[in-house]
Amino acid sequence: MLPYQIIEKKSTGLELTPGEIAFFVNGYTKNDIPDYQMSALLMAIFIKGMTNEEMLALTKVMLESGDRLDFSKTDGFVADKHSTGGVGDKVSLILAPVLAALDIKIPMISGRGLGHTGGTLDKLESIPGFNVNLSVNEFQQMVLSNGVSLIGQTRNICPADKKLYALRDVTATVRSIPLISASIMSKKIAEGIQGLVLDVKTGSGAFMQTYDDSKALAESLVAIGNLYGIQTSALITDMNQPLGRKIGNWLEVEESLACLGGEGPADLMDVTLVLGNEILRMADPGLSSEAAQQKQQAVIDSGVALEKFITTARLHGGDTRVLEKPESHSRATHVVDFPASRSGVLQAVDTMQLGFLGIELDAGRRKTTDVIDPDTGFMIHKRLGDPVQTGEPLLTIHANKKPALDSVLSQMEQVFEIGDEPVDAPKLIYEKIG
Amino acid sequence: MLPYQIIEKKSTGLELTPGEIAFFVNGYTKNDIPDYQMSALLMAIFIKGMTNEEMLALTKVMLESGDRLDFSKTDGFVADKHSTGGVGDKVSLILAPVLAALDIKIPMISGRGLGHTGGTLDKLESIPGFNVNLSVNEFQQMVLSNGVSLIGQTRNICPADKKLYALRDVTATVRSIPLISASIMSKKIAEGIQGLVLDVKTGSGAFMQTYDDSKALAESLVAIGNLYGIQTSALITDMNQPLGRKIGNWLEVEESLACLGGEGPADLMDVTLVLGNEILRMADPGLSSEAAQQKQQAVIDSGVALEKFITTARLHGGDTRVLEKPESHSRATHVVDFPASRSGVLQAVDTMQLGFLGIELDAGRRKTTDVIDPDTGFMIHKRLGDPVQTGEPLLTIHANKKPALDSVLSQMEQVFEIGDEPVDAPKLIYEKIG
Numbered sequence: 015m016l017p018y019q020i021i022e023k024k025s026t027g028l029e030l031t032p033g034e035i036a037f038f039v040n041g042y043t044k045n046d047i048p049d050y051q052m053s054a055l056l057m058a059i060f061i062k063g064m065t066n067e068e069m070l071a072l073t074k075v076m077l078e079s080g081d082r083l084d085f086s087k088t089d090g091f092v093a094d095k096h097s098t099g100g101v102g103d104k105v106s107l108i109l110a111p112v113l114a115a116l117d118i119k120i121p122m123i124s125g126r127g128l129g130h131t132g133g134t135l136d137k138l139e140s141i142p143g144f145n146v147n148l149s150v151n152e153f154q155q156m157v158l159s160n161g162v163s164l165i166g167q168t169r170n171i172c173p174a175d176k177k178l179y180a181l182r183d184v185t186a187t188v189r190s191i192p193l194i195s196a197s198i199m200s201k202k203i204a205e206g207i208q209g210l211v212l213d214v215k216t217g218s219g220a221f222m223q224t225y226d227d228s229k230a231l232a233e234s235l236v237a238i239g240n241l242y243g244i245q246t247s248a249l250i251t252d253m254n255q256p257l258g259r260k261i262g263n264w265l266e267v268e269e270s271l272a273c274l275g276g277e278g279p280a281d282l283m284d285v286t287l288v289l290g291n292e293i294l295r296m297a298d299p300g301l302s303s304e305a306a307q308q309k310q311q312a313v314i315d316s317g318v319a320l321e322k323f324i325t326t327a328r329l330h331g332g333d334t335r336v337l338e339k340p341e342s343h344s345r346a347t348h349v350v351d352f353p354a355s356r357s358g359v360l361q362a363v364d365t366m367q368l369g370f371l372g373i374e375l376d377a378g379r380r381k382t383t384d385v386i387d388p389d390t391g392f393m394i395h396k397r398l399g400d401p402v403q404t405g406e407p408l409l410t411i412h413a414n415k416k417p418a419l420d421s422v423l424s425q426m427e428q429v430f431e432i433g434d435e436p437v438d439a440p441k442l443i444y445e446k447i448g
Numbered sequence: 449m450l451p452y453q454i455i456e457k458k459s460t461g462l463e464l465t466p467g468e469i470a471f472f473v474n475g476y477t478k479n480d481i482p483d484y485q486m487s488a489l490l491m492a493i494f495i496k497g498m499t500n501e502e503m504l505a506l507t508k509v510m511l512e513s514g515d516r517l518d519f520s521k522t523d524g525f526v527a528d529k530h531s532t533g534g535v536g537d538k539v540s541l542i543l544a545p546v547l548a549a550l551d552i553k554i555p556m557i558s559g560r561g562l563g564h565t566g567g568t569l570d571k572l573e574s575i576p577g578f579n580v581n582l583s584v585n586e587f588q589q590m591v592l593s594n595g596v597s598l599i600g601q602t603r604n605i606c607p608a609d610k611k612l613y614a615l616r617d618v619t620a621t622v623r624s625i626p627l628i629s630a631s632i633m634s635k636k637i638a639e640g641i642q643g644l645v646l647d648v649k650t651g652s653g654a655f656m657q658t659y660d661d662s663k664a665l666a667e668s669l670v671a672i673g674n675l676y677g678i679q680t681s682a683l684i685t686d687m688n689q690p691l692g693r694k695i696g697n698w699l700e701v702e703e704s705l706a707c708l709g710g711e712g713p714a715d716l717m718d719v720t721l722v723l724g725n726e727i728l729r730m731a732d733p734g735l736s737s738e739a740a741q742q743k744q745q746a747v748i749d750s751g752v753a754l755e756k757f758i759t760t761a762r763l764h765g766g767d768t769r770v771l772e773k774p775e776s777h778s779r780a781t782h783v784v785d786f787p788a789s790r791s792g793v794l795q796a797v798d799t800m801q802l803g804f805l806g807i808e809l810d811a812g813r814r815k816t817t818d819v820i821d822p823d824t825g826f827m828i829h830k831r832l833g834d835p836v837q838t839g840e841p842l843l844t845i846h847a848n849k850k851p852a853l854d855s856v857l858s859q860m861e862q863v864f865e866i867g868d869e870p871v872d873a874p875k876l877i878y879e880k881i882g
Contacts, residue, residue, distance in 0.1 A: 025621075053485070057455075057489075
């Protein structure tokens with residue numbers, strides 16, 4: 015078998031065999047096949063696509079390239095939630111402690127900010143001392159004892175995916191449904207979970223550009239999960255505007271604390287609880303949606319979920335004083351409103367562009383070696399369909415560097431579209447797959 | 449300008465600007481852009497194609513990456529012939545001295561065997577001592593004084609093409625009409641020629657898989673040549689069977705000597721002389737095809753063309769005793785006939801496969817570091833449409849290694865298709881473009 019022939023086969027649109035995919039990906043992981051051959055194959059896959067069989071073979075070889083967690087001897091239901099990425103999407107920070115408070119085991123392997131989107135790990139690290147780099151063994155122990163732990167992808171979990179992902183990120187081959195599906199699902203399967211709910215974003219702040227693509231991605235993720243014996247469902251949810259009000263690492267932790275304290279904005283709470291219902295009803299098929307939602311609301315109202323979040327942060331080495339007194343956390347030096355330039359109705363938010371402006375404030379990274387500023391970001395004041403008066407603040411910018419603030423201010427006009435037509439607020443949840 | 453964005457643009461099928469192409473190719477040549485990003489772009493180009501404007505921009509940046517020969521102060525017509533590659537295609541060895549004997553200046557930058565095809569440089573090096581690695585200055589001087597010189601691509605001529613070509617060869621992105629066109633034409637334009645005839649092969653031994661692709665390649669080559677002020681035409685010629693009777697490096701030199709001695713096989717001589725007519729009539733538009741052909745025949749009959757070949761070899765450091773007495777050259781140890789397994793009519797020859805079997809005999813290379821055996825190859829006895837009797841030799845194998853001989857013998861049955869239907873010999877020359 016020659017790498018050349020496999021690249022050629024895919025480039026002409028033919029289907030690769032599982033053996034060819036395993037040969038190529040394993041050869042690449044072991045450095046037998048160079049980057050330039052893998053990037054040629056990735057581009058051929060990006061353009062020509064993959065059949066379901068090819069995508070499953072790719073998932074399998076990435077999964078089997080590393081370790082898998084084993085919770086088979088554990089009492090209780092082991093599950094996870096995964097989002098395809100958005101702006102202001104802090105659902106994991108809220109849902110993980112809520113579910114752990116309800117005796118679901120949550121071994122959550124999360125990511126960092128990618129492109130214009132934020133990442134759970136970066137948000138957690140805005141809590142001073144929070145360590146997301148646990149060993150697989152420490153992680154597994156904490157899930158068993160505490161009910162939840164949140165870490166980054168280690169060297170031992172899906173190393174083939176880790177290496178491939180880095181190459182895709184520099185060769186413009188990220189936005190491919192089979193490649194995204196295999197990458198997400200190999201890591202989720204490695205978690206050893208029984209249930210998985212996927213939050214597939216659609217709209218101006220999502221990676222997938224059309225509703226059809228979001229739906230195709232959801233279907234492909236669910237198909238892989240089910241094939242591996244994981245109860246899997248996906249909700250297609252709106253990302254035509256940020257989720258919740260706050261964007262930026264510490265700002266999002268702060269909003270999550272408000273949610274866990276029963277003070278969260280409605281859109282964010284709705285999405286969180288509906289995703290939680292999915293997991294709770296996988297664990298207990300007799301449970302109604304209403305009952306599942308009441309259970310979640312109860313651990314929020316009682317303070318148990320917030321306590322679980324604080325305990326989890328402490329177990330990860332985090333300084334929990336800022337969680338108990340959020341106002342004691344450091345703040346950005348410049349906190350500046352951006353006013354509406356005309357009156358009317360908010361028609362559209364270029365959510366991806368808003369995410370990229372966050373990167374200018376160091377709330378995200380241009381390249382992997384950049385250091386995040388935990389305090390910067392945005393606070394949104396207006397939602398799609400809201401009436402707006404000239405001069406009213408549309409959002410507040412939190413910045414530490416004056417030149418970045420000025421640059422963001424000068425570009426912010428393009429983010430918001432204000433018009434005269436009335437606009438209905440978009441649906442929050444479009445469809446359930448699986 | 450970011451390499452990432454240029455890759456992404458091409459991968460979605462959008463047209464790149466000349467500035468983007470220059471930025472990417474120059475960045476790659478200077479090692480600012482890594483192999484893995486270039487191979488992703490090459491695969492996107494391979495699948496999505498290029499517009500004429502993109503192809504011209506690529507040709508220009510490759511041409512301008514290195515030196516160009518200057519024959520503008522030279523008396524006489526400066527021209528070249530280039531073939532897209534075939535099996536048994538030794539036309540350059542015959543035509544270059546014929547045209548030089550007729551006062552055409554031929555600065556021929558040739559290639560090595562590629563894939564299943566032979567290469568002029570490898571054939572010339574079967575003449576002991578023949579040095580194809582002259583400096584640009586030595587090359588230019590020999591063209592001026594001797595009328596012809598044949599060298600390989602130097603470091604200084606189209607270095608961007610040289611680096612790109614090596615990458616295409618290992619990433620399965622060779623067979624792309626715009627990439628082939630830009631690669632061939634940037635080198636031909638760098639030769640400083642006034643006239644160019646292209647021999648575009650079609651059939652079972654050609655790189656292009658269909659007649660339409662061969663024609664599209666011919667049209668694209670001619671368009672680029674004309675745009676650079678070079679009189680350019682292309683002939684689409686048959687490669688459904690080897691050209692001439694002998695395949696292999698020294699065997700082909702031997703057959704070329706026979707051609708220059710007036711003893712060449714009809715198909716090979718016909719293609720050679722018709723290509724030569726093109727050049728002679730570019731140099732002298734008043735010349736008829738008949739008169740051009742008679743001029744070529746005259747320098748063959750008089751021995752002047754053969755003498756020019758021998759002199760050229762001597763000027764390149766070659767030992768000309770083997771050219772004066774071909775029987776004194778070394779021979780392969782095993783010279784074995786391959787007999788027909790049935791009687792009938794020769795229907796088809798898998799010419800590409802025959803070329804690959806030549807590589808097993810070391811007449812070509814698996815990888816660039818392989819050493820060629822000059823003595824091995826094949827002598828064909830039957831042409832398409834010929835009647836064949838059981839046991840009659842279809843070809844003779846020249847081999848130095850017994851295991852390779854046995855392997856080739858065991859696979860040779862698949863090369864020849866013998867049937868009962870009468871078959872017309874294919875046309876030699878299908879069409880002229882330009």
